[in-house]
Each structure stands twice: as structure tokens, then as C-alpha cells.
Amino acid sequence: MKLTLRTRAFIYFALGILFMYVALLNADGKSIWNFTTILFAVFATLDFGMAIRLLRINRKIKKK
Template sequence: MKQSALFSGFLYILLGIVFTYFAIENIQTNQGWGFFTYILVILATFDIGSGIRLIAFHFFIKKSANKNKKK
């Protein structure tokens, strides 16, 4: 099954939000920042960054395809 970059981008952003939620819960239950919390924040950062990049790539490809149709 072929997935579009737009769908994958939203999926990555959703995973980043979930990891952020788990990191916040971990901070509140453990009363501070631990090793696992830092790992969750790093994973959330990578996922959100990848999601934004994939969504931007989707619109770049779409814009490029429309530009080629007009020629």
C-alpha cells in the first residue's frame, strides 16, 4: 500500500504529540526530569520535525506537478 507524504507527515506529527503527552505525564508522576523523559522529548522532536518536513515535501511536489502541467 502506497502512502502519501501528507498522510505520513500527519502520522508523524500525531506520534510527536503522543510522545510529548507521555513526557509531560512522566514529569508530573516522577516529580522531575529523568532519563526516560529526555528520550521521550527527543523522540517527539524528531517526529514533529519529520512530520513538518514531509508535509512541506508534499506541497512542494504538488506545486512542482502543477507548474509542469501549465508548461
């Protein structure tokens, strides 16, 4: 089964939200400057970026 670009973008967006949630839970109110919190935030950023890229590609394909 082949997933559409919009579905894949939604999955990446959901993963980004999940990683941000885990990063916020990991911060514990003490400090956000620990390795695991920053690592989860980086993964979330990459997922959000990939979701935006997939949505742009989907829009370009739809215009053609």
C-alpha cells in the same frame, strides 16, 4: 498500499503528540530532568521535525 506524504506527516505528527503526552505523564510534577522524560521529548521533537519535512516536500511536489 502506498501512503501519501500528507498521510505520513499526519502519522508522525500524531506520534509526536503521543510522545509528548507520555513525557508529561512521566514527569510526575517532581522533575522533568530525568532520562525517560528527556528521551520521550527527543522522540517527539524528531517526529514533529519529520512531519514538517514531509509537508514541505509535499508542497514542493504539488507546485511542480
